Amino acid sequence: MGDEIIEEQNWKQKLLFYITAFFVLLGIFSLFSFLFLVPFVIDPAFTTIFMEFDEKPAFCVTVKIQRLLGASNCSWTSCREGCTKDIYDCTQIFVTYKILPNDTYANTSLSWSTMATVESPFARHEKALLDDYDYESETFTGLQPNTSEWHYREARLLPNVKGCGYPPSLNCSNWLKNYTTVGTNFSCYYSKIDPGLVMSDLNMIQVYMNLVYAMCIPIPSFIVSVIYLAIAYFKIYTDDEEAAPLEKNAEDIDVEGENEINQTPVPPASGGITPGSEAFREDLASFGHHFKVAMVDDISRDSLVDGVINSVSMGGSIGKTMTTSISTTGGPVADI
Incomplete structure (x- = not known):
C-alpha cells in the first residue's frame, strides 16, 4: 500500500515537472520570438497600414538615379540588405508616377510584363507617354498641378515600406537591376499619407496575415504561460509543500505503531516513574x-x-x- 502511494506521488511529480518546464520554455520562446518579429514583421505591417497605400496601381517611370557614398550622405536608400545594416553605400531611385482613371484597370493586369505583350488601351497609353514625355521639362518636384499629366515627380521608390530586403524572398541586387535604368516603366503603389513614397509591390492580404501570425501566436502563448506559472507558484507547489510534512508525519506514526506492536514493552527509566505507576x-x-x-x-x-x-x-x-x-x-x- 505504501509503495503504491509513493509511486503515484512520483508519477504526479514528474508530470507536474514536465508541464511546468513546457510552459517555461513556451513563455521564453514566445517572448523572444515576439521581440524578434517586432522590427521585421509587426512594425512594417503597421506602417504599411497607416500609410494608406492605394491598392490600385499607378503608372511609374524611373527618372533619376543617385549613388552616394558615406553615412552622412545616405539618409535613405531604395533597398538594403536588412533593416539593421548601416548605410554607407546607397542607391536612390526617383520615379514620376501618374494616377490612371478607374476605367483603365478594367482590361489590364497588374503586371507590366503582361501589359507589354497585350495590346490593351493601357499599354498603348504607356508607350505614348514614354515617346512624348520629356523628363527635363518639369521645373519642380513633388505634387504637380492639376494641369500636369503627372501626379507626382521624383518620388522615392522602395520595394516595401521600410526598403529592406531579405534574401531569398527579396534580393536587393536583383531588384536594383530591374529599376535603375532611366525610362523604365512599371506599376507602383503610392501612399495617400505621403505621396512622395512609392512601393514597387503591395499585397495587403499578405500584410494582414503576417500581422495576425506575428501577434496572435506569440502573445497568447506568453500570456497562457505566465498565468499557468503564477497558478503553479502560488497554488500547486504551495499546497504540495504544506501536504508533504503531514504525509511524512503520518507515515512515521504508522511505522512507530507497527514497531510497538511487534516489540515487547520496556519499562521506562526510573526518572520517568510516577507515584501512581505500576x-x-x-x-x-x-x-x-x-x-x-x-x-x-x-x-x-x-x-x-x-x-x-x-x-x-x-x-x-x-x-x-x-x-x-x-x-x-x-x-x-x-x-x-
Whole structure:
C-alpha cells in the first residue's frame, strides 16, 4: 500500500515537472520570438497600414538615379540588405508616377510584363507617354498641378515600406537591376499619407496575415504561460509543500505503531516513574523486601552474640541458644 502511494506521488511529480518546464520554455520562446518579429514583421505591417497605400496601381517611370557614398550622405536608400545594416553605400531611385482613371484597370493586369505583350488601351497609353514625355521639362518636384499629366515627380521608390530586403524572398541586387535604368516603366503603389513614397509591390492580404501570425501566436502563448506559472507558484507547489510534512508525519506514526506492536514493552527509566505507576509500586515492594532482609540480618547478629554469652555463663545451653537463634531468623544466617 505504501509503495503504491509513493509511486503515484512520483508519477504526479514528474508530470507536474514536465508541464511546468513546457510552459517555461513556451513563455521564453514566445517572448523572444515576439521581440524578434517586432522590427521585421509587426512594425512594417503597421506602417504599411497607416500609410494608406492605394491598392490600385499607378503608372511609374524611373527618372533619376543617385549613388552616394558615406553615412552622412545616405539618409535613405531604395533597398538594403536588412533593416539593421548601416548605410554607407546607397542607391536612390526617383520615379514620376501618374494616377490612371478607374476605367483603365478594367482590361489590364497588374503586371507590366503582361501589359507589354497585350495590346490593351493601357499599354498603348504607356508607350505614348514614354515617346512624348520629356523628363527635363518639369521645373519642380513633388505634387504637380492639376494641369500636369503627372501626379507626382521624383518620388522615392522602395520595394516595401521600410526598403529592406531579405534574401531569398527579396534580393536587393536583383531588384536594383530591374529599376535603375532611366525610362523604365512599371506599376507602383503610392501612399495617400505621403505621396512622395512609392512601393514597387503591395499585397495587403499578405500584410494582414503576417500581422495576425506575428501577434496572435506569440502573445497568447506568453500570456497562457505566465498565468499557468503564477497558478503553479502560488497554488500547486504551495499546497504540495504544506501536504508533504503531514504525509511524512503520518507515515512515521504508522511505522512507530507497527514497531510497538511487534516489540515487547520496556519499562521506562526510573526518572520517568510516577507515584501512581505500576513500576513505582514494584520498586517500592522490592525495596521493602530488601529492607526486611537487612533488618533480620542485624537482629540475627545481635542474637548470636547474646546466645554465645549466655551459653558460656549457663554452660551447656549454647546448643539450644544457637538452635533458637538460627531458627528464629529469616536472613542469610538461616540459610547458612
